[in-house]
Amino acid sequence: MKASPTLTNNMQAVLxxxxxxxxxGKQAHWNIVGTNFRDLHLQxxxxxxxxxxxxxxxxxxxxxLHALPDGRSATVAKSTHLPPFxxxxxxxxxxxxxxVAALEAAVGTMRKVHDEVDxxxxxxxxxxxxxxxxxxxxxxxxxAENMKASANVTHPDSK
Numbered sequence: 001m002k003a004s005p006t007l008t009n010n011m012q013a014v015l016x017x018x019x020x021x022x023x024x025g026k027q028a029h030w031n032i033v034g035t036n037f038r039d040l041h042l043q044x045x046x047x048x049x050x051x052x053x054x055x056x057x058x059x060x061x062x063x064x065l066h067a068l069p070d071g072r073s074a075t076v077a078k079s080t081h082l083p084p085f086x087x088x089x090x091x092x093x094x095x096x097x098x099x100v101a102a103l104e105a106a107v108g109t110m111r112k113v114h115d116e117v118d119x120x121x122x123x124x125x126x127x128x129x130x131x132x133x134x135x136x137x138x139x140x141x142x143x144a145e146n147m148k149a150s151a152n153v154t155h156p157d158s159k
Contacts, residue, residue: 004120007067007120007124008062008068010113010116012062013109014058014106014110015082015130016081023063023076024082025047027087028090029041030097033089033091043138044099045076046138047142054130055071057127059132081106081109086098100139110131110132
């Protein structure tokens with residue numbers, strides 16, 4: 001099978017966002033400060049490792065379909081759907097909010113292109129399912145750090 005221009009463009013959009021997610025995760029990893037620093041520092045490496053592996057998976061899938069992946073920094077900077085990440089030190093609360101936004105943006109791209117991808121190549125859509133599942137889990141786990149318990153939550157010692 002040879003990827004159509006539409007499938008190629010959709011896979012490229014996913015690739016670009018995964019590369020940017022990896023870069024932003026490392027930027028946060030190196031520059032976070034504050035409460036729960038160590039836990040977040042280590043958790044960011046998990047996200048970075050996943051984003052790198054997923055980027056490699058989608059790029060290799062592109063090549064298997066005779067499409068040419070473009071992971072150059074200029075291409076990523078020009079076409080990512082992720083919001084920009086600030087330079088300098090960033091406190092853990094802000095880093096969490098920004099990483100959740102980046103994870104959600106990457107997933108948003110995958111969900112946006114999913115139906116067109118699935119129509120042409122269900123195998124590539126299966127990759128997207130795997131990526132979406134893991135990245136949404138990371139967004140939940142990282143984001144939980146900043147969540148406040150709802151007033152409706154029943155605690156075991158309250159009756």
